[in-house]
Amino acid sequence: MEQYKRKEDCPLTFALTLIGSKWRLPIIWALWNGKILRYNELKRRIDGITNMVLSQSLREMENQGLILRKQYMEIPPRVEYSLTKDGEALIPSLESLAKWGKAMQNK
Amino acid sequence: MEQYKRKEDCPLTFALTLIGSKWRLPIIWALWNGKILRYNELKRRIDGITNMVLSQSLREMENQGLILRKQYMEIPPRVEYSLTKDGEALIPSLESLAKWGKAMQNK
């Protein structure tokens, strides 16, 4: 395995910056289950998240290429969110990690 | 896939509480490469970590079952750290995640 002079260069550390903060996984998870969700649908599925955090997270994740944002020019406004291909590619790793987490929980 | 009423019940969220904070991965990584390391060896391999953070992280990870601490009753003191079986079981998931992270970095 390779060594990285800076932690930031490590792909694993980099991956965690994309999914490691508090609400990232719930958002990804909701989109994985919901496939395509409007803003408020998403919000309702993620218990306890505020507008502030949700909208900000979505914007960041869009910039990072995890999430697709599609805006319809209608009144009232409609915006739909979904995972990108890259975002979906993350799922198997998460399932692997979840499997380990589940084993750890049962100890 | 299952739904969890509370985020804390999700095995994936739980897994991230074990490895998600700033220095957990570097520690795990150093032990994965070093197999068995004394406190100061470990510290030298993790650039920038302080005694405070390292010792505290090690104690927590020991309690969580990720790390094994073996203390020899000698003068001067010797303490060796290594990954437990459970800690080692985490590695494949991390490698999967790292692979995804690397692909994301190259975009």
Add this chain to the structure above:
DNA sequence: CTGGATCCTAGACGATACTG
């Protein structure tokens, strides 16, 4: 309906010094 702006706090993390 889909957010943005503002203000605030807790907890993680850092720096430095010290000890059995």
Add this chain to the structure above:
DNA sequence: CAGTATCGTCTAGGATCCAG
């Protein structure tokens, strides 16, 4: 050598209100 103690900093996230 292998840690603790203490104190200071800093930022992610929470609460509330507002807007196109």
